[in-house]
Amino acid sequence: MIQLEQLTKRYDDRLAVDHLSLEVPDGRVCVLIGPSGCGKTTTLRMINRLVEPTGGRILIDGRDTASLPAEELRRSLGYAIQSVGLFPHLTVAENVATVPRLLRWDKQRIRQRVREMLALVGLEPDDYEASYPRQLSGGEAQRVGVARALAADPPVLLMDEPFGAVDPLTRGRLQGEFARIQRELRKTVVFVTHDVDEAIRLADLIAIMRDGRLVQYDTPERVLDHPADGFVHDFVGVDRALKRLGRVRVADVMRTDVPHAATPDAAAALARGEGGAGYAYLVDNDGRLLGWVDARMVREGWPCEEAVTRVRVAEASVGVDATLKEALSRMLGFGFRAIPVVDAADVLLGEVGLNAVEAATEAGSRASELRERPSDEASR
Amino acid sequence: MAERPFSGVDPVALFGSALALVGATTLPFVEFRTSRIGIATYHGIGAAAPVGYAFLAAVLACVAVAVLVPPRTRGAWLKGVGGVALVALGWALGVAASHLLAGASSISRVSTGGGAWVALIGIAVVEFAGSQALPSRRARLAIDAAIAVALAAALVLGGAEQLSLAREYAARADEFWPEVARHLELAGAGVGFGVLLGVPLGVLAWRSSSARRVVLGVVGVIQTIPSLALIGLLIAPLAALRVASPLLANFGLSGIGTTPAVIALTLYALLPVVRGTYVGLAEVDPGAIEAGRGMGMSPTRLLLRVEMPLALPLLVDGIRTATVLDIGIASVMFFAGAGGLGVFIFEGVGQVAPDLTLLGALPVIVLALIADALLRALRDASVSPGLRGEQA
Numbered sequence: 001m002i003q004l005e006q007l008t009k010r011y012d013d014r015l016a017v018d019h020l021s022l023e024v025p026d027g028r029v030c031v032l033i034g035p036s037g038c039g040k041t042t043t044l045r046m047i048n049r050l051v052e053p054t055g056g057r058i059l060i061d062g063r064d065t066a067s068l069p070a071e072e073l074r075r076s077l078g079y080a081i082q083s084v085g086l087f088p089h090l091t092v093a094e095n096v097a098t099v100p101r102l103l104r105w106d107k108q109r110i111r112q113r114v115r116e117m118l119a120l121v122g123l124e125p126d127d128y129e130a131s132y133p134r135q136l137s138g139g140e141a142q143r144v145g146v147a148r149a150l151a152a153d154p155p156v157l158l159m160d161e162p163f164g165a166v167d168p169l170t171r172g173r174l175q176g177e178f179a180r181i182q183r184e185l186r187k188t189v190v191f192v193t194h195d196v197d198e199a200i201r202l203a204d205l206i207a208i209m210r211d212g213r214l215v216q217y218d219t220p221e222r223v224l225d226h227p228a229d230g231f232v233h234d235f236v237g238v239d240r241a242l243k244r245l246g247r248v249r250v251a252d253v254m255r256t257d258v259p260h261a262a263t264p265d266a267a268a269a270l271a272r273g274e275g276g277a278g279y280a281y282l283v284d285n286d287g288r289l290l291g292w293v294d295a296r297m298v299r300e301g302w303p304c305e306e307a308v309t310r311v312r313v314a315e316a317s318v319g320v321d322a323t324l325k326e327a328l329s330r331m332l333g334f335g336f337r338a339i340p341v342v343d344a345a346d347v348l349l350g351e352v353g354l355n356a357v358e359a360a361t362e363a364g365s366r367a368s369e370l371r372e373r374p375s376d377e378a379s380r
Numbered sequence: 381m382a383e384r385p386f387s388g389v390d391p392v393a394l395f396g397s398a399l400a401l402v403g404a405t406t407l408p409f410v411e412f413r414t415s416r417i418g419i420a421t422y423h424g425i426g427a428a429a430p431v432g433y434a435f436l437a438a439v440l441a442c443v444a445v446a447v448l449v450p451p452r453t454r455g456a457w458l459k460g461v462g463g464v465a466l467v468a469l470g471w472a473l474g475v476a477a478s479h480l481l482a483g484a485s486s487i488s489r490v491s492t493g494g495g496a497w498v499a500l501i502g503i504a505v506v507e508f509a510g511s512q513a514l515p516s517r518r519a520r521l522a523i524d525a526a527i528a529v530a531l532a533a534a535l536v537l538g539g540a541e542q543l544s545l546a547r548e549y550a551a552r553a554d555e556f557w558p559e560v561a562r563h564l565e566l567a568g569a570g571v572g573f574g575v576l577l578g579v580p581l582g583v584l585a586w587r588s589s590s591a592r593r594v595v596l597g598v599v600g601v602i603q604t605i606p607s608l609a610l611i612g613l614l615i616a617p618l619a620a621l622r623v624a625s626p627l628l629a630n631f632g633l634s635g636i637g638t639t640p641a642v643i644a645l646t647l648y649a650l651l652p653v654v655r656g657t658y659v660g661l662a663e664v665d666p667g668a669i670e671a672g673r674g675m676g677m678s679p680t681r682l683l684l685r686v687e688m689p690l691a692l693p694l695l696v697d698g699i700r701t702a703t704v705l706d707i708g709i710a711s712v713m714f715f716a717g718a719g720g721l722g723v724f725i726f727e728g729v730g731q732v733a734p735d736l737t738l739l740g741a742l743p744v745i746v747l748a749l750i751a752d753a754l755l756r757a758l759r760d761a762s763v764s765p766g767l768r769g770e771q772a
Contacts (some may be wrong), residue, residue, distance in 0.1 A: 049676055074676035085671030089689045089764035099675050132766030148675075157672075 001026050001061060002047065002156065002188060008055035009042050016042045018212035019056065024301070027186035031199040032143065034209035035071040040192045043209070044158055047190060048074045060156060075102055078187070082161035084141045086133040092118070092144050093129040099152040122177055122344070139170040146178070157187045163198070175201055176321030180202060183266050196236055201246045201323055220247055241361055245325035248360045250318055254341045254350035264304040271295035279338060282308055289313050289340055300338040317342045319371035320349055324360055325351050389390055390446045390513065393458050395506025397442035400465070403498025404436060410476045411491045416544070417732055422493060427479055428472035431538070435472045438465035442506050455514030456523070462506040467534045469499055474538025481542055489544040491735055534691035544735040552724065552739065560743055563720035566713055567706040570645020574702050578650045579695070582657020583683065596658065599650045607644060607709050611716045614640040641718035649702035656698015660691025692762050700755035707748045711740065
């Protein structure tokens with residue numbers, strides 16, 4: 001558990017952070033968000049003492065961070081930043097090994113750990129170990145940055161806009177993978193962003209800051225449904241129902257019993273069959289999505305092979321880590337009423353449709369009405 | 381593939397060969413004096429017939445290569461034909477000396493004339509253009525080595541030892557190599573101490589913004605002090621120190637000689653070294669430093685493992701500049717009584733014997749070029765593969 005108590009940072013006569021108090025329970029993601037200059041990054045940097053507080057204190061698992069040497073403290077806190085800051089003269093493996101080396105792990109253990117971490121963030125160790133940062137794309141560099149932050153298995157992870165410097169498509173994918181990794185590792189995370197959608201998607205608790213003060217500290221649902229004041233209301237924006245879809249994972253609401261077959265003929269038969277949906281997905285022998293068959297075209301006399309709509313899977317589907325918001329955006333973009341869901345290897349897992357979106361919107365708003373504030377203590 | 385006529389002309393090589401041609405045909409090729417300091421009579425390239433005309437033919441061939449050979453193969457052609465011209469030039473000088481000295485008194489001298497020097501510069505430009513157009517480093521080195529061997533042979537066989545410069549060398553051969561060594565010692569000591577002092581100062585300038593202004597300001601001002609003045613300024617305090625402390629005197633400290641020379645060369649080396657260190661560090665990605673600190677690297681470890689390796693290419697560039705600079709300035713340390721190749725340069729000036737001056741000046745240029753090439757190679761070798769341009 002991370003506790004900030006009356007944390008204050010003063011620069012000359014300006015208060016960058018003003019008596020901020022909040023608690024992040026173990027295994028939860030706390031997102032600090034607010035307009036630029038609100039003190040969110042300063043707050044984060046005080047936790048690992050890159051900035052020394054002017055007043056107040058920080059406890060991690062009950063221990064005052066000021067009682068440790070700063071460097072020892074930092075080695076126990078994973079740290080990932082927007083500019084990534086990979087060391088350009090070192091290989092990817094050497095970069096990831098930074099903190100384990102500082103902690104004097106033995107070579108064999110470091111090497112094994114580096115490979116695990118690269119695999120965890122979705123980079124094939126054999127392909128990337130010996131690469132240099134300049135050979136990586138922006139998204140790959142961000143993944144290496146996260147792998148480096150996680151390398152020494154710190155219980156706490158501090159992230160300062162870690163997905164800020166990549167294109168929106170890559171950002172969405174990295175967010176999905178971060179959510180997956182977090183479900184697996186259950187770190188206590190403090191995450192700074194200025195992107196409301198990112199906050200809503202990833203946070204267990206959102207801390208909205210303004211002028212160095214905490215305005216609201218709540219679950220994303222509560223922030224959406226019960227903004228503490230006009231500032232939060234305006235900051236979150238009017239498209240709250242849409243934003244709420246960013247909380248729902250496709251994996252949780254998708255239909256898995258979708259009609260699919262491995263040959264155009266079989267798919268056409270499925271599509272036209274008794275009680276059929278009017279379409280069926282075409283997959284290859286390994287289950288990877290290739291396209292779909294429309295029963296109407298088959299009935300109109302098109303040969304089965306030509307009735308297949310073959311698609312670029314990356315565009316005409318969503319990943320299993322995606323949110324319903326992304327799925328909806330994709331459906332609207334293509335004019336589909338449903339969109340297939342695939343895993344990282346493009347294997348068809350199911351589909352989500354507009355009905356799932358409707359259900360989620362209703363259920364989401366009803367649930368958030370009923371849900372209690374997480375802790376009055378924490379949001380003080 | 382059709383190319384527009386003349387679209388592939390190499391302007392640099394064309395300029396170089398034109399310069400060589402005009403210089404060799406319009407300026408005196410060699411100068412004849414009845415004694416070492418006698419009045420000169422000037423002779424054109426005809427004095428070197430027939431090798432002189434072979435040289436002109438080779439230069440014309442350079443022009444043809446620069447205009448006619450397509451860019452893809454031009455580099456090797458330029459270097460090769462330029463090399464032939466260079467060898468012919470060395471040979472022609474020996475031939476001219478043999479012709480003019482035949483039957484003359486033994487104290488007569490033949491010196492290289494302005495036309496030969498301009499021709500040499502022109503050919504050097506052609507060789508430079510050829511090297512630029514030849515991507516293979518190995519091919520460049522092979523051609524250069526072949527030219528060097530052929531040139532040495534042409535100088536020996538052609539009779540170049542009769543040139544006045546060679547006669548000056550022969551007269552001072554016992555002193556020459558020790559003074560070369562002495563010159564290198566002075567410059568090396570200056571650069572060595574300059575690095576020992578300059579790198580920490582550069583780090584200091586980077587770490588502390590208040591120190592930065594003082595450090596960069598002071599080393600900048602030092603650079604503006606003329607070397608003779610600096611030597612003069614050092615003599616009095618060093619002499620006083622020697623008198624005050626017999627211990628230091630025992631270590632060889634004195635107001636003239638090695639002590640002021642090495643101090644002056646150290647001070648001149650400071651600016652490039654300090655600036656190379658400072659700029660190298662200032663160019664390091666702030667994100668890498670932030671990440672290193674945030675992950676718990678100590679300032680020392682961060683400096684040694686991240687900042688210095690990233691600053692190294694610019695630091696080595698600074699050391700290279702300091703070395704070339706100190707090899708040049710070490711010539712002046714003759715006036716501090718420290719010896720070096722300046723001995724020949726300034727004795728030659730004093731005796732109005734230009735070839736003696738050349739005996740000192742030419743090796744300084746050669747040493748500076750060699751040091752430059754070696755340190756460039758060192759810089760390239762010191763760079764991590766992660767920082768090199770090519771994608772592996």
